[in-house]
Amino acid sequence: xTRINQNSNYxxxxxxxSSDMWWREDEDKKGRDVVALASYRSAISNYVNIxxxxxxxxxxxxxxxxxxxxxxxxYLSGNMDGKNFDPNVGLALHEGSHIxxxxxxxxxxxxxxxxxxxxREGNAQITAKIKTLLNYVEDRRIDYxxxxxxxxxxxxxxxxxxxxxxxxxIDKALRSTEHREANWESYEFRIINFTNQNTDxxxxxxxxxxYRTIDLKNISRLKSTEDALAVAFLxxxxxxxxxxxxKESEENDESESNDSGSSSDSNxxxxxxxxKNKEMKAxxxxxxxxxxxxxxxxxxxxxxxxxxxQKKLIEGDTKKVKLTKAEKSSISSVEKSGAYQVxxxxxxxxxxxxxxIPKLTNTMINEDMNWNERNLYxxxxxxxxxxxxxxxxxxxxxxxxxxxxxxxxxxxxEERVTKWSRQESGRLDKRIIAELGFNNDRVFKTQxxxxxNDAFIHISIDASGSMDGDKWDSAIKSTAAICQAAxxxxxxxxxxxxxxxxxxxxxxRNNGHLRPLLVVIYDSAVNKMVHIKKFWPRLKASGxxxxxxxxxxxxxxxxxxxxxxxxxxLNYSDGQPWFSGTDMTYSGHTATKHTAxxxxxxxxxxxxxLSFFITGSxxxxxxxxxxxxxxGNDASTINPTxxxxxxxxxxxxxxxx
Numbered sequence: 001x002t003r004i005n006q007n008s009n010y011x012x013x014x015x016x017x018s019s020d021m022w023w024r025e026d027e028d029k030k031g032r033d034v035v036a037l038a039s040y041r042s043a044i045s046n047y048v049n050i051x052x053x054x055x056x057x058x059x060x061x062x063x064x065x066x067x068x069x070x071x072x073x074x075y076l077s078g079n080m081d082g083k084n085f086d087p088n089v090g091l092a093l094h095e096g097s098h099i100x101x102x103x104x105x106x107x108x109x110x111x112x113x114x115x116x117x118x119x120r121e122g123n124a125q126i127t128a129k130i131k132t133l134l135n136y137v138e139d140r141r142i143d144y145x146x147x148x149x150x151x152x153x154x155x156x157x158x159x160x161x162x163x164x165x166x167x168x169x170i171d172k173a174l175r176s177t178e179h180r181e182a183n184w185e186s187y188e189f190r191i192i193n194f195t196n197q198n199t200d201x202x203x204x205x206x207x208x209x210x211y212r213t214i215d216l217k218n219i220s221r222l223k224s225t226e227d228a229l230a231v232a233f234l235x236x237x238x239x240x241x242x243x244x245x246x247k248e249s250e251e252n253d254e255s256e257s258n259d260s261g262s263s264s265d266s267n268x269x270x271x272x273x274x275x276k277n278k279e280m281k282a283x284x285x286x287x288x289x290x291x292x293x294x295x296x297x298x299x300x301x302x303x304x305x306x307x308x309x310q311k312k313l314i315e316g317d318t319k320k321v322k323l324t325k326a327e328k329s330s331i332s333s334v335e336k337s338g339a340y341q342v343x344x345x346x347x348x349x350x351x352x353x354x355x356x357i358p359k360l361t362n363t364m365i366n367e368d369m370n371w372n373e374r375n376l377y378x379x380x381x382x383x384x385x386x387x388x389x390x391x392x393x394x395x396x397x398x399x400x401x402x403x404x405x406x407x408x409x410x411x412x413x414e415e416r417v418t419k420w421s422r423q424e425s426g427r428l429d430k431r432i433i434a435e436l437g438f439n440n441d442r443v444f445k446t447q448x449x450x451x452x453n454d455a456f457i458h459i460s461i462d463a464s465g466s467m468d469g470d471k472w473d474s475a476i477k478s479t480a481a482i483c484q485a486a487x488x489x490x491x492x493x494x495x496x497x498x499x500x501x502x503x504x505x506x507x508x509r510n511n512g513h514l515r516p517l518l519v520v521i522y523d524s525a526v527n528k529m530v531h532i533k534k535f536w537p538r539l540k541a542s543g544x545x546x547x548x549x550x551x552x553x554x555x556x557x558x559x560x561x562x563x564x565x566x567x568x569x570l571n572y573s574d575g576q577p578w579f580s581g582t583d584m585t586y587s588g589h590t591a592t593k594h595t596a597x598x599x600x601x602x603x604x605x606x607x608x609x610l611s612f613f614i615t616g617s618x619x620x621x622x623x624x625x626x627x628x629x630x631x632g633n634d635a636s637t638i639n640p641t642x643x644x645x646x647x648x649x650x651x652x653x654x655x656x657x
Contacts, residue, residue, distance in 0.1 A: 032078060032079075032323070032327060032505060033081070033504045033505050033513040034327060034330045034331050034334055034372070034376065034504060034505070035334050035339055035341065035355050035376070035502075035504035035513075035515075036081065036082070036341065036353070036504065036513075037061065037078070037080065037331050038331045038334040038335045038339065039339075039340060039341055040076070040080055040085060040088070041059060041060070041061065041076060041331065041335070042335060043089075044059055044074075044076065044088070044089055044092045045059040047089055047092070047093060047153065047156075048074055048092055048093060048096040050150065050153075051093050051096060051097065051146060051149070051150045051153055052096045052097060052099070052100045053100070053149075054100060057072075057073070057074060057096055057099055057100075058072075058073045058074070059073070059074045059076065059092060059096075060073060060074075060075060060076065060328075061075065061076050061077075061078055061322075061323045061327075061328055061331065062075040062076065062077060062078065062320040062321070062322050062323065063322055063323050063324065063325060063328055071098070071099055071102070071104035072099065074092050074095045074096045074099070075095075075320055076088060076092060076320065077318075077319070077320035077321045078320070078321040078322060078323040078327070079321040084163070086155075086156055086159035086160075087156075087159045087160045087162070087163040087164075089156040089159070089160075090156040090157045090158070090159050090160025090161070091160050091313075091318060093146065093153060093156055093157065094139075094142070094143075094157065094160060095316070097142045097143075097145065097146050098138075098142055098316075101141075101142050101145055101225075102138060102142065102225050103224065103225035103226065106225050106226060106229065107131070107134075107225070110127055110130070110131055110134070110229075111123065111124075111127050113229070114126055114127045114130055117233065126236075129184065129188075129236060130229075130232050130233065130236050131315075132188060132311070132314060132315065133191070133231075133232035133235050133236055134225075134228055134229050134232040135314045135315060135316065136191060136192055136232075136314050137214060137219075137222070137228040137231050137232055137235075138225055138228040139314065140214070140216060140219045141219055141220075141222045141227075141228050143157060144219050144220055148220075160313075161195075164309050164310055164313045164318075165193070165195075165196070165310055165313075166196070167302075167306045169295075169299055169302045169303050169306055170193060170196060170198075170303070170306055170310075171196065171198045172293070172295060172299065173189075173295060173299075173303050174190075174193060174196055174198040174199055174200060174203075175198050175200065175291070175292065175293070176288075176292060176293050176294060176295050177285040177286050177287075177288055177292055177293070177294050177295075178285070178295055178300070178303065179203070179204075180203050180204065180285060180286055181285065182204055182205060182242055182243050182245075182246035183243060184239065184243065186203075186204055187204060187207070187210075187239045187242075187243075188311075189307060190203055190204055190207055191210060191214075191235070192310055192311075192314060193310075194211060194214070194216060195216070204242070205242045205245070205246060206238050206239070206241065206242035209238055210235050210238050210239070213231060213234050213235055213238065214231060214235065326370045326372055326373075327372065329369075329370060329372075329373060330370070330372045330373045330376060333363050333364070333369070333373050333376065334376060336361055336363055337357050337358070337359060337360075337361050337363070337364065338357070338358045338359060339355055339356065339357045339358070340355075340356055340358075341353040341354065341355055341356070341515075342354050342356055342552075342553040342554075344516065344549045344550075344552040344553050345549065345552075345583075345584055345586070345594075346586075346590055346593070346594040348590070349584055349586075349590065350583055350584050351583065351584070352515060352516065352549070352581055352582075352583035352584045352586075353515055353583070354515060354516040354517070354518060354546070354549050354550060354552070354553035355502050355504060355515050355516070355517045355518070356517075356518045356519075356520075356553050356554065357517070357518070357519045357520065358520050359520055359523075359526075360519070360520075360521055360531070360535045364377050364380055365380060365535065365538050367382065375503060376502065376504065378500060378501070378502055378503070378517070378542045378543055379463055379498055379500055379517075379519055379539055379540060379541075379542065379543075380538050380539065380540070381538050381539070381540040387540070388537045388538060389537075390473075391473075391476070391536065391537040391538075391539070392533075392537040394473045394476055394477050394480075395476060395477065395480050395532060395533065395536050395537060396533075397477055398476065398477035398478065398479070398480030398481045398484070398644070398647075399480050399481070399484045399529065399532070399533070401477075401481040401484075401644065401647060402480060402481035402482065402483065402484025402485045402487075402488075402647070403484055403485075403488070405481060405482075405484075405485035405647060405648065406484055406485035406486075406487065406488030406489065407488070408485075453491075453565060453566045454491045454492070454493070454564075454565045454566070455486075455491065455492040455493070455565055455566040455567070455568070456492075456493045456494075456495075456561050456562050456565045456566070456567045456568070457482065457486065457492060457493070457494045457495070457567075457568045457570060458494075458495050458496075458497070458558050458561075458562075458567075458568070458569050458570065459479050459482065459494065459495070459496045459497070459570045459571075459572075460496075460497050460498075460499060460550070460551070460569070460570070460571045460572070461475050461476075461479065461496065461497070461498050461499070461572045462475075462499060462541075462545060462547075462571075462572060462573035462574055462575070463498040463499060463500040463519075463539075463540075463541045463542070463543065464500060464541060464542070464543055464544050464545040464574075464575065465541055465542050465543060465544075466541075466545075466574055466575055467541040467573075467574050467614070468540070468541040468542070470640040470641075471574055471614045471640045471643075472540075472541045473640075474614065474640045474641070474643035474644055475572040475614065475643060476536060476539070477643070477644050478572075478643045478644050478646055478647045479496055479572075480532055480536065481644070481647040482494065482570075482647055482650060483496065483522060483524065483529065483532060484529060485647075486524065487524060487528075487529055492524075493524050493525055493561070493565075494522065494523075494524045495520065495522070495523045495524070495525075495558075495561070496520070496521050496522040496523075497518055497519060497520050497521065497550070497554065498517075498518070498519045498521055498539070499516070499517070499518050499519075499545070499546060499547065499550035499551075500517050500519075500541070500542060500543035500544070500546075501514060501515065501516060501517055501543035501544050501546060501579060501581070502514070502515050502516075502517035502543070503515075513581075513582060514580070514581035514582060515581060516546035516549040516550055516553070516579055516581075517543070517546075517550070518550040518553050518554055521535065521536065521539065522536075544578050544579050544580070545573070545575055545576070545577050545578050545579065546577065546578075546579035546586060547573070547577030547591065547595045547630070548577055548591060548594040548595030548596075548597070548598045548599075548630075549577075549579060549586060549594075551595065551598040551599065552594075552598050555598060555601055555602070558602065558607070559601070559602070559605055559607075562602075562605065562606070562607050563605075566608075567606065567607040567608065568607065568608045568609075568610055568653075569599070569602050569607050569608070569609050569610065569611075570610045570611075570612075570650070571609075571610070571611040571612065571631065572612055572614060572643070573611075573612075573613060573614070573627075574613065574614045574615070575623060576591070576592065576623055576626050576627075577591035577592065577594075577595050577630075578591065579591075592626050592629050592630055593629075595630045596629055596630045596631075599611075599630060599631055599632070603632070609631055609632055609634070609635075610650065610653075611627070611630075611631035611632070611635040611636070612635070612636050612637075612638045612643070612646065613627045613635065613636065613637045613638065614638060614639075614640055614643060615637055615638065615639055615640070624637060
């Protein structure tokens, strides 16, 4: 089971698997991480599109009003997580491939087809058995097609089969005294485990003939579901023939034993003891040997569980935990926002997933959304209209200040051209070219064009709960002013993010999936100023301070956007970094050092760091010391009442060359 998640480790993170993965089907009582589920669905949907060569196969989560056996959609289980991702990918690819390659009309009409071949008597039972055989053969045919057309995805299939087929108890059972009686259950068990290296083709009469009939090594000869059904019929006939023969043989042996009158012993429970074959026990099983051990009662119970899992996979009836409509709505909301996860954290500690929401959407501020959806956006105020009205006034004041500053920044679009005429070299000056006839060879000109470089400003705002109030108002007002001024300058791109925490799990009181959260609340490359007027009044401060974790999540994007431009990283915060979630506790020296390292990445590529610690009544000297360690000696401490004035000072800095 070492390969349970080997295919997705590179993008999900450090995951662990278990050799007993088959029992991990119960619902997660701690709630569902809907952000992770949205990421998984998106990734698996892409995989299904690639493997099937089609983009019209929906991939969705199973809910209470849907069936996952309709042959039209691929349904995912709501209990998917990082520990069982690869098997779920394999299962989704398996189902998607059946939608493309299997004849579902034939399967729907199987009852009638079987009746024409075997008659009406007992048809329901016969059809069920033949369908199991058909599903097994069809699975092998489809798997071959996928392995041939998309070999890079076959390990996901291996993970699926590891989960449903490759159990130690199955290995032991194939070598044991189990399922060596000539009945349907024994043949079914032995056939569906033909690919196991411990298979014993001498365990049942006719088993070798069945193996040759299916002919797994040449499964590519089967070109359709109809071909697979033809093989299933042949296998069924072989099984029935051998079961009947074995039963007749037993009846003859019993008759001979009764006639002799010497050994019709009973075990006291009505089971006849076979005295003719000394190697058989009273229950019909062979006598255990070193090469053929007997399973313990505990192993027999585990075997039955494993067999049920195998049969459910073959029959397309794998258990998939259902999501409620509200949970599916939450996942849809997350997907519309484009949210994704980035693994972050100090190299010396266990990592966690930082949630990045790259844009604000109308869905986020919808007052009618369910509680779980609101829980996904802790930075949105859904409750107090007064607060929103106050925030609108704050933002309006900021934009008004920004217009004043923007008039000064317009010079960044201007070019200053200085010309020098009558030079010995350069470009010909047409105005004095006639002087060449008067022996004047200084008829050249040169010029120097002076203009501002393009600029990129990333503004990161601490949205922890302690920022609420005057500090939050001041930071938002100052930022709105900078955004407005930059929009008038023309060659300054501004990106604004909030950093806080999110409980991405469903459940009102559940903290099972607490994660760092980074939200892009404005990007001048895609947003107009009306975006700020519409969305920012709904923003609020809440959560904790996952400082460097959020910086790490977006550092590559900031560095790429800064390339070839005058770049600034502007930070507003009011405390030391602190975060505590399921995966890690992030605080003290470790958090300070990690944040300093992430800031240093920006500094090393030429990004200027402008960091401001907004003071409060509880601020300590230790906070100031930590702040300097993280952002450098030029980091400043500022009173909330001075933050807006800071915009004017920054405006001057943006005019420097």
